[in-house]
Amino acid sequence: MPPSPIRKLVPFAEAAKKRGIKVYHLNIGQPDIETPKAILDAVRHADIKVLEYSHSAGFESYRKKLASYYQRNNIDVNHNQIIITTGGSEAILFAMMSCMDPGDEIIIPEPFYANYNGFAVSCGVKVVPIPSSIENGFALPPIDAFEKAVSSRTKAIMICNPNNPTGYLYSNEELQVLKEICLKHNLFLFSDEAYREFCYDGRKHTSALSIPGLEEHAILMDTISKRYSACGGRIGAFVTKNQSVLDAAMKFAQARLSPPTFAQILGEAAVDLPADYFDAVHKEYTLRRDILVSRLQAMEGVTCPLPGGAFYAMAQLPVDDSEKFCQWLLEHFSHNGATVMMAPAAGFYATPGQGKNEVRLAYVLNGDDIHAAMDCLEAALKEYNKA
Amino acid sequence: MPPSPIRKLVPFAEAAKKRGIKVYHLNIGQPDIETPKAILDAVRHADIKVLEYSHSAGFESYRKKLASYYQRNNIDVNHNQIIITTGGSEAILFAMMSCMDPGDEIIIPEPFYANYNGFAVSCGVKVVPIPSSIENGFALPPIDAFEKAVSSRTKAIMICNPNNPTGYLYSNEELQVLKEICLKHNLFLFSDEAYREFCYDGRKHTSALSIPGLEEHAILMDTISKRYSACGGRIGAFVTKNQSVLDAAMKFAQARLSPPTFAQILGEAAVDLPADYFDAVHKEYTLRRDILVSRLQAMEGVTCPLPGGAFYAMAQLPVDDSEKFCQWLLEHFSHNGATVMMAPAAGFYATPGQGKNEVRLAYVLNGDDIHAAMDCLEAALKEYNKA
Numbered sequence: 001m002p003p004s005p006i007r008k009l010v011p012f013a014e015a016a017k018k019r020g021i022k023v024y025h026l027n028i029g030q031p032d033i034e035t036p037k038a039i040l041d042a043v044r045h046a047d048i049k050v051l052e053y054s055h056s057a058g059f060e061s062y063r064k065k066l067a068s069y070y071q072r073n074n075i076d077v078n079h080n081q082i083i084i085t086t087g088g089s090e091a092i093l094f095a096m097m098s099c100m101d102p103g104d105e106i107i108i109p110e111p112f113y114a115n116y117n118g119f120a121v122s123c124g125v126k127v128v129p130i131p132s133s134i135e136n137g138f139a140l141p142p143i144d145a146f147e148k149a150v151s152s153r154t155k156a157i158m159i160c161n162p163n164n165p166t167g168y169l170y171s172n173e174e175l176q177v178l179k180e181i182c183l184k185h186n187l188f189l190f191s192d193e194a195y196r197e198f199c200y201d202g203r204k205h206t207s208a209l210s211i212p213g214l215e216e217h218a219i220l221m222d223t224i225s226k227r228y229s230a231c232g233g234r235i236g237a238f239v240t241k242n243q244s245v246l247d248a249a250m251k252f253a254q255a256r257l258s259p260p261t262f263a264q265i266l267g268e269a270a271v272d273l274p275a276d277y278f279d280a281v282h283k284e285y286t287l288r289r290d291i292l293v294s295r296l297q298a299m300e301g302v303t304c305p306l307p308g309g310a311f312y313a314m315a316q317l318p319v320d321d322s323e324k325f326c327q328w329l330l331e332h333f334s335h336n337g338a339t340v341m342m343a344p345a346a347g348f349y350a351t352p353g354q355g356k357n358e359v360r361l362a363y364v365l366n367g368d369d370i371h372a373a374m375d376c377l378e379a380a381l382k383e384y385n386k387a
Numbered sequence: 388m389p390p391s392p393i394r395k396l397v398p399f400a401e402a403a404k405k406r407g408i409k410v411y412h413l414n415i416g417q418p419d420i421e422t423p424k425a426i427l428d429a430v431r432h433a434d435i436k437v438l439e440y441s442h443s444a445g446f447e448s449y450r451k452k453l454a455s456y457y458q459r460n461n462i463d464v465n466h467n468q469i470i471i472t473t474g475g476s477e478a479i480l481f482a483m484m485s486c487m488d489p490g491d492e493i494i495i496p497e498p499f500y501a502n503y504n505g506f507a508v509s510c511g512v513k514v515v516p517i518p519s520s521i522e523n524g525f526a527l528p529p530i531d532a533f534e535k536a537v538s539s540r541t542k543a544i545m546i547c548n549p550n551n552p553t554g555y556l557y558s559n560e561e562l563q564v565l566k567e568i569c570l571k572h573n574l575f576l577f578s579d580e581a582y583r584e585f586c587y588d589g590r591k592h593t594s595a596l597s598i599p600g601l602e603e604h605a606i607l608m609d610t611i612s613k614r615y616s617a618c619g620g621r622i623g624a625f626v627t628k629n630q631s632v633l634d635a636a637m638k639f640a641q642a643r644l645s646p647p648t649f650a651q652i653l654g655e656a657a658v659d660l661p662a663d664y665f666d667a668v669h670k671e672y673t674l675r676r677d678i679l680v681s682r683l684q685a686m687e688g689v690t691c692p693l694p695g696g697a698f699y700a701m702a703q704l705p706v707d708d709s710e711k712f713c714q715w716l717l718e719h720f721s722h723n724g725a726t727v728m729m730a731p732a733a734g735f736y737a738t739p740g741q742g743k744n745e746v747r748l749a750y751v752l753n754g755d756d757i758h759a760a761m762d763c764l765e766a767a768l769k770e771y772n773k774a
Contacts, residue, residue, distance in 0.1 A: 044432075118643075122509075209495060229437055235650070257474060262430060263648075266649075
């Protein structure tokens with residue numbers, strides 16, 4: 001695995017800070033929203049004498065609550081169909097390990113979450129990208145593209161819905177297309193639904209696990225990281241109704257003994273948060289999205305489709321090479337004593353040369369900071385293109 | 388992976404409890420020692436507003452403290468040579484992923500910790516067992532056995548020192564043998580040192596990472612689980628001086644984002660426990676070992692070498708098949724309203740048929756309970772062999 005374009009920028013960001021320049025971090029999906037105090041308090045007040053291993057699938061009490069959460073979200077599963085994982089990351093790893101052998105192939109629309117590559121390498125699995133495009137807002141590629149990509153080694157299709165990095169929210173119709181192709185070629189559908197609650201403009205999220213007919217094919221990979229601003233907890237979930245996949249995943253879960261106890265307590269408490277907990281968070285992210293996208297769309301030469309979900313936007317910039325531009329922003333530019341760090345999109349494409357003039361922006365800062373960051377970017381683009 | 392013999396017994400243990408029978412659990416390495424209050428308090432009082440991702444290698448502050456801990460233990464590493472992992476389990480996984488390709492072979496003296504199999508399967512790595520024997524207390528197999536097992540695909544030798552399941556503590560001389568063979572064939576030495584502090588009879592532990600000449604070959608896999616009775620925290624460490632292995636492991640660490648934050652706080656606080664913290668724990672385990680082993684050695688037909696470390700003992704019983712005997716103990720036997728659960732040793736051998744009349748006993752209960760469990764076992768062996 002080559003170092004990602006984001007990681008290559010880190011030393012430049014550190015150097016900028018040393019020079020006294022404020023860096024607006026739009027490069028990573030680390031929300032600034034406070035973790036709900038009630039769930040942190042659940043950890044603080046937990047009565048632990050011996051910090052024991054938990055069940056390898058996670059606390060039964062937590063899985064039962066989580067099953068009720070999924071049921072409220074139209075995903076009809078019981079607690080025995082849930083394995084609590086160490087972050088969404090481990091759920092992805094379990095999915096690949098349980099459903100695929102070394103040399104098998106997984107089709108993923110690109111751009112995609114760069115760490116999928118790392119897990120694929122871990123399992124000896126080959127990622128086969130098919131292109132989605134900024135021109136239609138990164139909608140699902142047409143069914144022909146999937147058909148062309150399927151080989152005798154293809155075992156699964158992976159989606160992230162709503163999508164990181166594009167913010168695209170797949171429609172029910174698009175999920176039906178995926179269903180068709182999965183049933184036709186007997187493929188698993190791995191669905192990363194980390195951003196389930198982050199859907200905008202009144203649109204509703206459709207889970208892969210809620211689609212009739214896909215019960216044996218759909219694997220849901222979940223996490224509490226974004227939903228409750230609890231990234232450091234490292235709690236996610238692997239959910240499927242396919243018993244033989246569950247059995248295989250349980251063996252990997254048993255090998256690593258158990259998921260982290262403290263964060264399971266946090267996750268369990270999170271299920272009990274008041275039903276309106278997410279309303280304020282949702283309102284805040286909608287506001288941030290609207291500021292970010294309207295500012296980007298107002299810049300000359302910038303294309304930025306309105307994302308329907310998650311908290312990312314992809315933008316095409318009037319630059320030749322967004323990696324170079326992002327580095328230049330950190331190395332040579334400041335505006336009112338500040339600059340912006342963004343993720344060069346090349347890191348989200350498996351096809352070399354794709355996304356070269358695109359960046360991903362995470363709207364994880366408050367509105368004022370996003371405005372200030374956009375002031376920087378706007379000034380930077382003018383200066384960069386003059387130089 | 389077939390289900391392990393221990394897991395097959397779980398339903399029988401549950402059924403016994405439902406019948407009102409007390410089950411003494413000598414089958415798993417879950418200590419009953421209380422987690423130090425000071426380190427639990429560190430988590431309770433942590434001032435967290437946003438539960439963020441940590442550095443993928445773990446908090447720098449924790450790694451710096453851990454480096455000082457290792458230095459006190461004659462392991463000369465700095466904080467950049469440490470990656471904090473999600474339990475010792477992830478350290479094992481990182482070692483295999485970073486040093487081996489699918490199809491590569493790893494030599495492990497058997498019996499060995501059964502979960503090594505699970506990680507090997509995850510990575511497509513082939514385990515090549517070489518036998519150690521209860522007759523000499525499970526000492527390191529002779530160098531010839533290693534020589535015979537080395538092939539063109541061999542990349543590493545794995546040891547657990549002190550050993551789970553045998554309790555054997557490798558001597559400095561045995562580590563020199565391992566050094567010789569690793570250097571001769573350019574193999575990595577993976578050293579699982581989860582039980583470093585659990586050494587008895589005044590003997591000292593030698594870390595693979597403290598052996599001059601093995602700097603580029605030794606990978607230390609560590610955990611706080613046993614040392615501080617903190618199994619549920621899921622914090623371990625991957626430590627090596629080999630920079631290219633570190634670089635590879637960091638990529639896997641970055642793909643899974645970060646180790647759990649709460650338990651890192653716990654682990655960091657643990658390094659600051661008073662120097663004599665472990666004295667009482669050590670005394671308690673010595674007492675338990677002495678009770679367990681003297682009771683076993685006094686039983687007719689039982690062989691049990693005195694373990695030099697960890698908190699396990701292997702015993703050979705006067706039975707044909709310890710799996711059947713262990714199941715019978717749970718299904719059909721009780722003594723004073725109680726019975727014993729032990730781990731059939733077959734699960735720790737990769738070679739079919741090995742260890743059939745052996746069991747592993749974890750001395751993780753207090754002295755009175757160990758006495759009561761041994762009363763059960765003694766009565767059971769008499770009854771079983773009459774039947």
